Amino acid sequence: xxxxxxxxxxxxxxxxxxxxxxxxxxxxxxxxxxxxxxxxxxxxxxxxxxxxxxxxxxxxxxxxxxxxxxxxxxxxxxxxxxxxxxxxxxxxxxxxxxxxxxxxxxxxxxxxxxxxxxxxxxxxxxxxxxxxxxxxxxxxxxxxxxxxxxxxxxxxxxxxxxxxxxxxxxxxxxxxxxxxxxxxxxxxxxxxxxxxxxxxxxxxxxxxxxxxxxxxxxxxxxxxxxxxxxxxxxxxxxxxxxxxxxxxx
Amino acid sequence: xxxxxxxxxxxxxxxxxxxxxxxxxxxxxxxxxxxxxxxxxxxxxxxxxxxxxxxxxxxxxxxxxxxxxxxxxxxxxxxxxxxxxxxxxxxxxxxxxxxxxxxxxxxxxxxxxxxxxxxxxxxxxxxxxxxxxxxxxxxxxxxxxxxxxxxxxxxxxxxxxxxxxxxxxxxxxxxxxxxxxxxxxxxxxxxxxxxxxxxxxxxxxxxxxxxxxxxxxxxxxxxxxxxxxxxxxxxxxxxxxxxxxxxxxxxxxxxxxxxxxxx
Numbered sequence: 001x002x003x004x005x006x007x008x009x010x011x012x013x014x015x016x017x018x019x020x021x022x023x024x025x026x027x028x029x030x031x032x033x034x035x036x037x038x039x040x041x042x043x044x045x046x047x048x049x050x051x052x053x054x055x056x057x058x059x060x061x062x063x064x065x066x067x068x069x070x071x072x073x074x075x076x077x078x079x080x081x082x083x084x085x086x087x088x089x090x091x092x093x094x095x096x097x098x099x100x101x102x103x104x105x106x107x108x109x110x111x112x113x114x115x116x117x118x119x120x121x122x123x124x125x126x127x128x129x130x131x132x133x134x135x136x137x138x139x140x141x142x143x144x145x146x147x148x149x150x151x152x153x154x155x156x157x158x159x160x161x162x163x164x165x166x167x168x169x170x171x172x173x174x175x176x177x178x179x180x181x182x183x184x185x186x187x188x189x190x191x192x193x194x195x196x197x198x199x200x201x202x203x204x205x206x207x208x209x210x211x212x213x214x215x216x217x218x219x220x221x222x223x224x225x226x227x228x229x230x231x232x233x234x235x236x237x238x239x240x241x242x243x244x245x246x247x248x249x
Numbered sequence: 250x251x252x253x254x255x256x257x258x259x260x261x262x263x264x265x266x267x268x269x270x271x272x273x274x275x276x277x278x279x280x281x282x283x284x285x286x287x288x289x290x291x292x293x294x295x296x297x298x299x300x301x302x303x304x305x306x307x308x309x310x311x312x313x314x315x316x317x318x319x320x321x322x323x324x325x326x327x328x329x330x331x332x333x334x335x336x337x338x339x340x341x342x343x344x345x346x347x348x349x350x351x352x353x354x355x356x357x358x359x360x361x362x363x364x365x366x367x368x369x370x371x372x373x374x375x376x377x378x379x380x381x382x383x384x385x386x387x388x389x390x391x392x393x394x395x396x397x398x399x400x401x402x403x404x405x406x407x408x409x410x411x412x413x414x415x416x417x418x419x420x421x422x423x424x425x426x427x428x429x430x431x432x433x434x435x436x437x438x439x440x441x442x443x444x445x446x447x448x449x450x451x452x453x454x455x456x457x458x459x460x461x462x463x464x465x466x467x468x469x470x471x472x473x474x475x476x477x478x479x480x481x482x483x484x485x486x487x488x489x490x491x492x493x494x495x496x497x498x499x500x501x502x503x504x505x506x507x508x509x510x511x512x
Contacts, residue, residue, distance in 0.1 A: 059412055
């Protein structure tokens with residue numbers, strides 16, 4: 001993991017402040033982190049601590065005030081937004097094709113898209129417009145669109161939030177299957193410690209504002225063997241849980 | 250009866266109700282015309298006869314084509330100017346602050362002042378007076394609709410497209426234009442009716458051809474039946490424009506805006 005050749009992203013002493021009517025609000029303070037190829041990094045922190053701001057800086061959507069963001073020239077970014085950002089005038093299939101065609105020829109894009117639509121149960125809705133889909137289906141489409149470009153770095157901002165248990169499990173399974181197949185890296189924002197310990201290789205714990213990285217938890221157990229019944233994993237889960245409760249106090 | 254209407258095909262039902270409304274107006278008009286002299290209120294039959302007269306004399310098509318041509322030219326220019334200004338003002342805040350009060354000033358000046366000025370500037374018996382009035386009256390409508398449309402474009406979608414390396418041309422065709430299209434149709438719908446009325450008004454005051462001029466002559470010679478016949482022509486053309494062209498266009502470009510079927 002420390003091999004610099006496989007480093008996809010490096011943030012170096014990042015600071016971010018927002019101007020408000022009441023004055024300046026420092027959101028991020030001296031954040032340094034790296035993301036390596038084929039790893040899942042979960043970022044856990046209290047509500048409103050600036051997790052989405054951090055992900056937006058990672059993606060390049062917003063600039064940092066200070067510090068450096070280095071991203072591999074080979075990195076292909078995909079972003080699963082917290083609220084689906086779908087084009088309302090395009091059908092389900094056209095929404096995916098819209099981003100795919102920026103990377104692949106149509107003939108190459110179609111089989112990838114079709115497979116993902118079938119695996120997520122969206123195939124029957126391929127000609128529907130987003131306004132005809134439920135919230136869960138829109139979120140599924142958002143994830144499918146991100147996976148359909150075969151990213152090397154997938155950014156996910158609380159992608160399973162407000163989904164029912166069954167759908168959440170199904171989408172996590174899909175993510176891990178694609179992760180195993182395509183070997184991309186994931187930065188996953190979550191405030192669910194269970195999700196973090198079951199999916200991630202590393203968990204970064206953030207403080208409240210001004211946000212810093214307080215701890216880093218390594219999860220070495222093979223993902224397929226992970227269960228909260230395992231004493232070591234449960235201990236790590238409890239550690240994260242305690243940290244969140246303490247920060248939220 | 251009530252049940253059989255509600256069970257009807259929605260399109261047929263709508264047509265039946267609209268036709269009933271028109272028939273009621275026609276019957277009311279017919280009954281009222283029995284009480285007045287044709288010089289005050291001609292009957293629907295006398296109006297139809299006057300219309301046939303305009304048709305056979307060739308005056309109907311000659312004037313209609315002139316008015317239509319002026320409306321299309323003036324409106325196309327006004328629409329383009331409005332769109333261009335909206336795009337320009339969106340790109341610069343200083344320009345927006347500089348020009349917005351001027352556009353508002355142009356908008357609040359009554360059309361009669363513009364017609365009088367146009368007659369002074371361009372004279373009578375010319376296409377310029379009606380074209381100028383249409384342009385000046387319709388461009389603020391197009392400007393406001395397009396400007397608001399540009400402001401309401403969801404920046405989250407633009408961010409998403411940029412993140413997925415969407416080229417600029419595709420951004421215009423797949424994001425900006427579809428997002429703007431309801432505003433463009435709304436501008437077209439509002440503007441075309443304004444343009445049509447403005448042409449007639451300008452022709453009435455400052456032209457020697459067109460439906461407006463024919464209306465002015467009918468008024469001068471107290472040919473009320475012809476006045477009604479021309480009004481009928483105007484109404485029919487407005488209805489064709491609105492229900493035959495603009496409404497289907499609006500329906501087509503906003504077909505994605507369906508109600509949530511999974512709520």
